[in-house]
Amino acid sequence: MKLTVLGSGSTGNAVLICTEKTKVLVDCGLSAKETLRRMAQVGVDCADLNAIIITHEHSDHACGLRVFLKSVDCQVYISEATENSYYTTRKNVKDVASEAVKRRDALKNRIEKIESSVDFRIGDIDFEPFSVPHDAADNFGFVAVNDGVRVATLTDLGCLTTLVKEKLQGCDAIVIESNHSRDMLRACPLYSWDLKQRIMARTGHLSNEDLSEWLTHEFDGAARHIVLAHLSQRANEPHLARLMAQTALQMRPSLFKAETKITLSHHKEPTDWIGF
Template sequence: MSGGTSAMRFAVLGSGSKGNALVVEYANTRILIDCGFSVKETERRLARLGLDADAIDALVITHEHDDHWKGVSRFSRRHTVPVWLTPGTHAAKQADALSSIELYSPHEPFAIGDLEFFPYPVPHDAREPAQLIVGNGDKRLGVLSDIGHATPHVLSMVDACDALVLECNHDPALLASGPYPAYLKARVAGRLGHLSNGQAAALIKNIDATQLQQLVVAHISESNNRPELAQAALAEALSCSPDWVHVAHQREGLSWRSLVNR
């Protein structure tokens, strides 16, 4: 793919416990947020979106868990792509060889090409996890997954976004009756684990969502949730039809979504 895009757009390569990656594109800049698939699978999923892997300008990593990190080292070396990560994530993965390293603070904005990044810390059981707001000076995409509970700072960061990719990991009843061992159920439902459908819906009710053009369910558990439950919870919170809420699937991901001027 050559040339740039006039509107900021994003797509999800896949989302869930088996791998996560999201690509954001604006003008002449294309950024991959997380790379939780093998290099070959990442390349295949980028091609499905019409992108060559060599078109990726940088990897921005939220934390070191394998479903967000699996392909980072090899992808960065094979395609000579710099990796942006927090000092804590770097410390957790310092044995992994990367093409080049750029450290970012989860409290300070930074820019890569035509895109601005506004990271923010989240409560999750990783070394120094962060999530991201991505902007182009006009539109704002909020990326929020792998978080045990929404803090006031998280709410302030995702307020008034034009698009939001939001974790709806589990349904509490399905988690309680599901196949996970007790310790894993406790981790998932804990304050450093993952958001339930109800917690995600409560977040929506506590922010300004009037500018949302796109709302995407992410990191949904294949064992402890169902897409229609997550869609219904967010739709009720937003007072919209469930089919307006998109789902980023583990296998299919989510095709391109553009943020346009109204």
């Protein structure tokens, strides 16, 4: 199994998880054109795509879906609550009613209904979804399993619950949000007080500090790769996010030193493939 984060951030998220037989796109938050361009860049033919999974309806995870579906003929794995919210999500859409109709048409006969806490399988990859705290209808993270390799992906979550921490144990790679620096967010002049409260809430986005706390004190050290995702372009700095994660790993008790590589994802370009 291998993965690449095609793009991640508040402007759009998409991850590719592939085996020899199965190719799955997780979220479609970049424009259709950009998703196709980046898939070509990492050497995946869109005709070979087996499925698209939508984790939640926020536009940075689903806004490219409708147009992208014209270029591929695979099914969309989505929960009922997320599907319903997808039809009415307004952000960046001028005419909500006509967009809703277009979205319904695009998804007609293309849906595989999933539940955010019931395992499902696509080709030779098993998916173990689990609910995460976020201000969307039914957001989930998941562990993808193939041939004993476990890869976790969770991009939007306000805090690390007991369930999330449990699911992250024994994973070989983890793609996880490192959204903002708390100080940078507080000082950011471009965000309203309300928006800052939304981001910092337990159903908002995970901070560098939250992630560091978990890396030092609770991460089991199993993952060889941790990919930092969904970095805020206004309230974070890539080198700061990386430094904080690396420092947090070094602060683990010496008995539990981890051989873990930190990779940054970008909003503008795909990461290198991470393979197992």
